[in-house]
Structure formats: structure tokens, C-alpha cells
Amino acid sequence: MGISRRQFLGFLGAAAGTTAVSVKKSEAAANKEFKGYPGSFGVLHDTTRCIGCRKCEQACNKVNELPLPKIPFDDLSVLNTKRRTQQDAYTVVNRFVENNEGQPVFVKSQCNHCLEPACASACFVKALRKVKTGAVIYDASLCVGCRYCMIACPFNIPAYEYNNPLTPRIMKCTMCHPRIEKGLIPGCVESCPKEALTFGPREKLLKTARQRIEKYPDKYIDYIYGESEMGGTSWLYLSGRPFKEIGMREDLGIQPAATFTSGPLATVPVIVGLWPVLLTGIYAISKRKEKISEEERIEAVSRSVAVAGEVMKAKLAALKDTMTKEKEAAINLEVRRALEEAAKKSESEQQAESAKDEPSDTSKEDK
Amino acid sequence: MSQETARVNESIFTPFNVISGIIIIAGLIVTVLRFTKGLGAVTNLDNNNPWGIWIGFDLLCGVALAAGGFVTSAACYIFGLKRYHSAVRPAILTAFLGYALVVLALHYDVGRPWRLPYPIFISQGTTSLLFEVALCVFLYLSVLFIEYSPAALEWLGLKKIRSMIVKLTLVLTIFGVILSTLHQSSLGALFMIAPSKLHPLWYSNYLMVYFFVSSIFAGLSMVIFEGTLAHRYFHHKMDETHLKESKDVAFGFGKAASFVMMGYVGIKLIGISIDNNWHYLTTGWGVWYLFELIGFVALPAFIYAIAVREKNLRLVQSASLISIIGVVLNRFNISLVAFNWQLPSAERYFPSWSEIVISLFVVTLGIVVYRFIVTRMPIFYEHPDYQHDN
Numbered sequence: 107m108g109i110s111r112r113q114f115l116g117f118l119g120a121a122a123g124t125t126a127v128s129v130k131k132s133e134a135a136a137n138k139e140f141k142g143y144p145g146s147f148g149v150l151h152d153t154t155r156c157i158g159c160r161k162c163e164q165a166c167n168k169v170n171e172l173p174l175p176k177i178p179f180d181d182l183s184v185l186n187t188k189r190r191t192q193q194d195a196y197t198v199v200n201r202f203v204e205n206n207e208g209q210p211v212f213v214k215s216q217c218n219h220c221l222e223p224a225c226a227s228a229c230f231v232k233a234l235r236k237v238k239t240g241a242v243i244y245d246a247s248l249c250v251g252c253r254y255c256m257i258a259c260p261f262n263i264p265a266y267e268y269n270n271p272l273t274p275r276i277m278k279c280t281m282c283h284p285r286i287e288k289g290l291i292p293g294c295v296e297s298c299p300k301e302a303l304t305f306g307p308r309e310k311l312l313k314t315a316r317q318r319i320e321k322y323p324d325k326y327i328d329y330i331y332g333e334s335e336m337g338g339t340s341w342l343y344l345s346g347r348p349f350k351e352i353g354m355r356e357d358l359g360i361q362p363a364a365t366f367t368s369g370p371l372a373t374v375p376v377i378v379g380l381w382p383v384l385l386t387g388i389y390a391i392s393k394r395k396e397k398i399s400e401e402e403r404i405e406a407v408s409r410s411v412a413v414a415g416e417v418m419k420a421k422l423a424a425l426k427d428t429m430t431k432e433k434e435a436a437i438n439l440e441v442r443r444a445l446e447e448a449a450k451k452s453e454s455e456q457q458a459e460s461a462k463d464e465p466s467d468t469s470k471e472d473k
Numbered sequence: 474m475s476q477e478t479a480r481v482n483e484s485i486f487t488p489f490n491v492i493s494g495i496i497i498i499a500g501l502i503v504t505v506l507r508f509t510k511g512l513g514a515v516t517n518l519d520n521n522n523p524w525g526i527w528i529g530f531d532l533l534c535g536v537a538l539a540a541g542g543f544v545t546s547a548a549c550y551i552f553g554l555k556r557y558h559s560a561v562r563p564a565i566l567t568a569f570l571g572y573a574l575v576v577l578a579l580h581y582d583v584g585r586p587w588r589l590p591y592p593i594f595i596s597q598g599t600t601s602l603l604f605e606v607a608l609c610v611f612l613y614l615s616v617l618f619i620e621y622s623p624a625a626l627e628w629l630g631l632k633k634i635r636s637m638i639v640k641l642t643l644v645l646t647i648f649g650v651i652l653s654t655l656h657q658s659s660l661g662a663l664f665m666i667a668p669s670k671l672h673p674l675w676y677s678n679y680l681m682v683y684f685f686v687s688s689i690f691a692g693l694s695m696v697i698f699e700g701t702l703a704h705r706y707f708h709h710k711m712d713e714t715h716l717k718e719s720k721d722v723a724f725g726f727g728k729a730a731s732f733v734m735m736g737y738v739g740i741k742l743i744g745i746s747i748d749n750n751w752h753y754l755t756t757g758w759g760v761w762y763l764f765e766l767i768g769f770v771a772l773p774a775f776i777y778a779i780a781v782r783e784k785n786l787r788l789v790q791s792a793s794l795i796s797i798i799g800v801v802l803n804r805f806n807i808s809l810v811a812f813n814w815q816l817p818s819a820e821r822y823f824p825s826w827s828e829i830v831i832s833l834f835v836v837t838l839g840i841v842v843y844r845f846i847v848t849r850m851p852i853f854y855e856h857p858d859y860q861h862d863n
Contacts, residue, residue: 192520228666230592230604248596251584253523254603258666265520266584268513274584355669363666367602370662370681374605374655381651385551389643392553 140362141338142221146240147286148308148340149295150315151214153352154325155302158185158199158212165297166197166216169282188353191216193265196279197294202352211345213352214294214303217242217263217279218332219340224363228258233276240308240340241281249276260336260358281340311342318344337362493837500834503827507581515827522813522822529808530832531578533660534801535571536610537684540692541699542568542617543646543653548729550646559715560722562624562852563703564696569617570839576614578835602662609656616649627859628850635859657688664807672811674753674762677744680807686737691800693730694773697723697793707847712854720786727777727789730796734774741766758814765806769799 164179166172172194177184185201192198197216204210223242226234233248234255251274256264267274282292290296295303304311312333319326331343335358343354350356507515518525545564548554580586592598592607619638626635661684668676677683700719704711711719745751753759773795780788809822847853 190520224666227600228603230598230601230607231588231596232598233596248588248591249584250588250591252582252603253584254601254663256520256523257663257670260667260669262521266523267511268516268518269511270584271508271511272585274511358669364600366665366668367600367662369678370602370659370665371600371605373658373681377654378651381654382647385547385647385650389551389553389647392551396553 150311156212162294165293169293193277222362224258225255227364241283527582533804535575539571540688544692613652658685694793694796731777
């Protein structure tokens with residue numbers, strides 16, 4: 107499992123043109139946990155030590171060759187307003203509420219380099235990937251600029267070059283991945299005068315953090331932020347104040363972002379497999395219904411034709427019957443009439459005989 | 474025919490031409506700004522709000538409202554409801570134009586539009602739901618193009634290719650339904666990666682089901698609404714079958730939409746119960762949520778039911794408009810209004826004028842092309858040469 111997961115993350119940024127690695131969608135939902143690449147690095151940020159000097163911001167600006175800001179780094183008035191990471195500032199320090207001793211709390215923010223990054227899981231061209239040093243790095247040569255990584259990031263870290271019309275990039279902390287590969291430590295860590303930042307293997311940093319909490323239980327909240335947030339991050343935080351008071355969300359949960367979308371992704375192949383069967387089935391049923399209703403129609407027509415024939419025959423017979431009867435009746439009537447007429451005639455003849463001299467009668471008969 | 478010649482003699486400054494002309498010119502100006510000065514110059518997007526109305530309206534609403542294509546062709550060819558046959562071509566045309574414009578609009582929104590084929594051909598990010606959307610939209614646009622092409626081929630008189638494509642109808646329809654199921658639902662699932670940013674009332678494990686089901690009644694309503702407009706402006710282009718069947722289509726689709734919408738309200742309530750989000754309904758967000766669900770889903774579903782029962786065409790048409798607004802409202806809520814709901818109001822997004830201009834520009838282009846096609850190609854009528862082989 108560990109290996110396949112590692113492969114999955116490793117291949118996230120596989121070179122252009124290689125065949126797609128089909129990811130087992132069920133992995134994320136399985137009862138398994140990825141605790142980061144063994145020996146991968148992280149940074150522990152002890153906010154109780156931070157003095158808000160912005161030296162880390164300055165070092166970051168320098169090693170990443172970002173444009174110099176209008177307000178110089180030694181001007182601490184920028185701390186009066188809350189800031190977030192920007193396309194020209196991979197890291198920013200913010201000042202928060204007073205702590206127990208009446209001192210302000212400073213918190214540095216930058217990419218937390220999640221163990222299972224939301225941005226890498228969201229990227230549809232594998233331009234973002236988690237590498238074995240622990241860094242989440244970005245490849246501008248693949249990026250389309252859709253900004254779905256920015257939607258996905260629970261810490262609102264990635265920034266975008268909105269004013270670059272044709273070749274905008276996603277800009278974010280790289281954990282100084284190029285420096286780490288050269289055996290150097292991140293610029294911000296190197297520049298911190300108060301050792302508020304400690305670079306090292308994440309496992310070791312977790313131990314260090316626990317030791318500090320144990321040693322100074324009054325100084326620290328008994329919690330290491332980043333140990334399990336969103337499945338764990340390579341950056342870890344210690345604080346003397348509740349984390350939500352220093353601008354860090356406590357409601358993110360411990361699930362890696364990939365688990366939120368593994369379900370929907372897993373339904374894709376099922377629909378591809380099932381829908382053709384379902385739809386062809388519906389088609390077949392509707393076709394069959396059509397065929398049956400057509401057959402029934404033909405049958406009904408022929409039946410009604412047959413029935414109509416019978417009825418017609420009966421009707422005809424009845425008609426014939428009545429016609430013959432009528433004919434007979436007519437004949438009888440005629441016969442009767444003829445008889446009556448004959449009777450009348452003989453009667454009138456008798457009358458004529460009895461009154462032969464009346465001429466008017468003779469003229470009537472002529473008509 | 475006589476009407477067509479009459480139109481030629483008319484001045485080209487008809488209200489339609491003037492308004493669409495102005496929008497197109499404004500759109501072209503913003504287009505130049507977008508590709509010379511960048512997104513920053515024309516949009517109100519920022520690092521906290523990376524997606525605006527070009528995604529919320531042009532992509533999400535565009536795809537949902539173009540669902541009429543797969544719904545109508547499935548009803549006619551798969552479910553065997555042949556009496557809706559005359560509605561298929563207009564619906565396929567609208568869907569094809571809809572998807573083409575969605576892709577056009579994406580060229581404005583993404584940073585390097587010429588890389589849009591990258592997720593398909595260069596580097597496949599298979600863990601992303603956006604990959605799934607990209608692949609399906611690409612494939613479905615191709616399917617819609619083929620499904621639409623017989624109308625163009627009849628117009629061009631290419632009988633052989635046309636008859637070959639017509640034979641593919643069933644396969645294309647099934648393929649279209651599969652692809653639509655996948656990407657309609659995936660558009661909703663896009664937001665599932667950010668439970669910490671989307672308000673719990675709109676965030677749900679069922680987001681993909683909600684998007685798919687709402688796309689069905691969006692498609693049904695769009696066919697009815699579009700039919701209303703088409704009757705007003707292209708009545709003379711319709712043949713006897715189309716005119717005879719169009720009432721049936723409106724009532725049949727209205728009835729179907731009513732059922733589907735009632736079901737949708739049901740599964741929305743199930744979603745609230747499963748996440749036990751009832752207490753949110755008493756907040757301001759809850760009122761807004763109920764406004765969407767009751768005012769723009771339950772109400773039009775009810776109006777549809779009454780209108781179909783009373784055979785009131787006018788009422789069916791009104792219900793279709795309310796339903797369409799409801800789907801747009803839902804997509805806006807998920808991508809813009811309830812997204813980043815925890816940010817202070819000063820950091821929230823509201824579209825700039827240029828963003829609205831581009832959205833209008835894209836819609837206007839669609840209407841102009843639609844008008845060009847329906848006044849020339851056999852969309853509302855059957856071509857006399859092919860009347861008996863459908």
C-alpha cells in the first residue's frame with residue numbers, strides 16, 4: 107500500500123507524454139493512512155518565539171528572486187493589516203491578539219506542504235506534485251492556469267499572476283526545494299534570528315515539538331498544528347494561544363483532500379460500465395413495447411375485421427330476411443289491392459249494369 | 474420565403490442587430506484587454522476568489538442549461554417517446570452551441586488557453602475531477618457536433634455522409650447520455666474538494682447527484698423556454714409536424730420536469746438530514762437556501778403540475794423560466810455566493826463590468842449563430858428530401 111501510494115504521488119508529476127497512471131480511487135477511502143515519505147523534511151514554526159521582524163520574508167524574497175516590495179522589509183507598519191500570501195510574497199508574517207504576557211503573537215504563513223496536497227490532487231495536468239523531500243512543487247510548463255488548485259487549497263496559499271496576460275503562473279512557497287536538493291536549508295529558516303523556525307525531518311520535528319510542550323506546559327497549547335490537519339502537513343506549528351485566535355482554522359478535519367473527491371471519482375468507471383447496459387435495456391424495452399403494440403394493433407384490426415365481417419353477414423342476412431318479408435308483404439298487399447280492386451270493379455260493373463242510362467259514369471271509366 | 478426577402482429589404486439597423494452589435498463590439502474590446510493586460514485588468518478575481526462568473530455562469534450554467542440536448546435525444550431515441558421527435562433537432566443545436574460557447578468562454582478564463590488540450594493529450598491529472606470534466610466536455614462536444622451535423626449536411630446536400638451519420642443516432646445518444654451523466658455530476662463534485670470553503674447547506678456528499686438531477690430539469694425547462702422564443706421569432710420556419718407536436722412537447726416536458734424537481738427537493742432534504750444541517754436553516758444562509766429551494770424549485774414544480782393538469786401553455790412557459798432562474802441561482806450560490814462564505818465581506822467577490830460584458834458577449838454570439846442556423850438549415854422542419862427516413 108505504502109509503495110503504491112508513493113508511486114501515485116511520485117507519478118503525479120510524471121514527465122509530459124508518459125502514459126497516465128490510473129489511480130486506484132478506492133485507496134483514499136480505504137482504512138489506510140499515508141504519513142508522508144519516510145525521512146521527508148518539514149519546518150516547525152514555534153509562534154511563541156517569533157518577534158515579527160520579517161527577516162524571513164526578506165530572505166524568501168531574495169532566494170526566490172521575487173520583485174522587491176514598495177514598502178521595505180524593515181518597515182513593520184505592514185503588520186497592522188492582515189495579509190495573505192501573494193504572487194510576489196510566498197510568505198507573510200501577521201500579528202495577532204495579545205498573549206497572556208501582553209505581547210503580540212506573530213505567525214508566519216506560507217505553503218504548508220501537505221502530505222497529501224489538495225492542490226496536487228486537484229490539478230488536472232499534474233503541474234503540482236509532492237516530492238520526496240517533502241516539498242509540494244509546481245511545474246509552470248504544464249500549467250493551464252485554471253486555478254482549481256487555489257479553489258482546493260484549504261489554507262488559501264497559492265497565488266496567481268493575474269496581471270500576466272499570456273503566461274501567468276501559480277506562485278507559492280517551494281519549501282526551497284532547489285536549496286534542499288543542494289544540501290541547504292530554506293531561506294526563511296536560515297534567516298530567522300530567534301530560531302522560531304526549525305528545519306529537519308518531519309518525524310524528528312514532531313518529537314521536538316512534543317518535548318517543548320512537555321517541558322513548558324504553561325507556555326504552549328497542547329497541540330501540534332499540522333500533525334494531522336488535512337491528513338498532515340510538512341509544516342508544523344506550536345502556539346501559546348488557541349490556533350483559531352491566531353488565524354488558523356481548527357475545523358479542517360484530519361482527512362486528506364483527496365478523500366473528499368475519491369467517491370465521485372470512483373463512480374466514473376461504474377457509470378461507464380453500467381449506463382450502456384441500462385440505456386440499451388431501456389431502449390430494448392421501449393422497442394419491444396413498440397413491437398408488441400404494433401402486433402397487438404394488427405391483431406386487433408384483423409380481429410375487428412373478422413368481427414365486422416360476421417356482423418355484416420348477420421346484418422345482410424337480416425336485411426335479406428326483412429327484404430324478402432317486405433317483398434312478400436308488398437306482394438300480398440298488391441294481391442289484396444288487386445283483389446279489392448277487382449271486387450270494386452265487379453261491384454261498379456254491377457252498379458253500371460243497374461244504371462246503364464247515366465252517361466257521366468261512362469266518361470269516368472274512360473279515364 | 475417571402476418573409477426572408479422582406480428581411481433583406483429591411484434596414485440592417487433592427488433592434489436585434491443594434492443591441493447584439495453593441496454587445497459584440499464591447500465584447501471585442503474586453504477581449505483585447507484580456508489578452509493584452511491580463512485577467513487582473515478586466516476581472517475582480519483575486520487570490521482568495523480565483524473563480525468568478527466566467528466559471529459560475531459561463532461554465533456551470535452553460536453546461537447545465539445545455540442539458541436539453543441529452544435529455545431530449547434520450548427521451549426520443551432511448552425511451553422511445555417518438556412524439557417528441559421534432560424537439561430533438563432544436564435541442565441538439567442549442568446544446569452544441571452551448572458547449573461550444575462554454576469552451577470559448579474558458580479561453581478567456583484560463584491563463585494559457587492554447588494549453589486546454591494538455592489534460593487530455595499531454596499530462597493527464599487523473600486524480601482531478603476537473604480532468605474528468607475536461608475529458609467529458611471534449612468528448613461530448615464532439616458527439617454533439619456529429620449529432621448536429623445531419624442538419625448542416627442536409628442544407629449542404631451531402632446525402633451520403635448524412636445517411637451514414639443518421640445510422641449512428643442510437644449509439645451517439647447513448648454515448649451522449651453517459652458523458653452528460655459524468656460531467657454534469659462532476660461539475661458539482663468539483664466543489665467537494667473544499668468543504669472548508671463552501672457553506673454546509675450547499676456542501677454535500679450528494680453534490681454530484683444534485684448537479685446531475687438539476688441538469689435534467691434545467692434541460693427540460695430550457696427546451697420549453699426556447700420553444701416559446703422560437704415560436705415567437707421563427708414560427709414561419711416550422712413545419713406542420715413541429716407545430717402540431719410542440720404543445721405536446723411543452724406539456725410532456727413540463728410534467729417530467731415537475732416530477733424530477735419534486736424528487737430533487739426530496740433528495741435535498743435527505744442531504745440536509747444526513748448531514749444534520751437543520752439548524753443552519755434558521756440562519757440568514759438558511760433563508761437564502763430556502764429561497765432557492767422553495768422559491769425556485771418547489772414552486773415552479775408546483776406551477777408545472779397545475780399548468781399541465783389544466784393544459785395551460787402560458788403557465789408551463791412561465792414555470793420553465795422560473796426553473797431556469799432557479800438552476801442559475803443554484804450554480805451561483807455554489808460557486809460564488811456560498812463559496813468563501815467565511816471570508817469577511819471586504820474580501821468577497823463581485824463581478825466587474827468587463828466580466829459581465831464577456832458573459833453577455835458569449836450569450837449573444839450564441840443567439841446570433843443560432844439565428845443564422847435556424848433560418849437556413851432544417852431545424853424546425855424536416856428537409857423534404859429526407860422526410861421519411863427518420
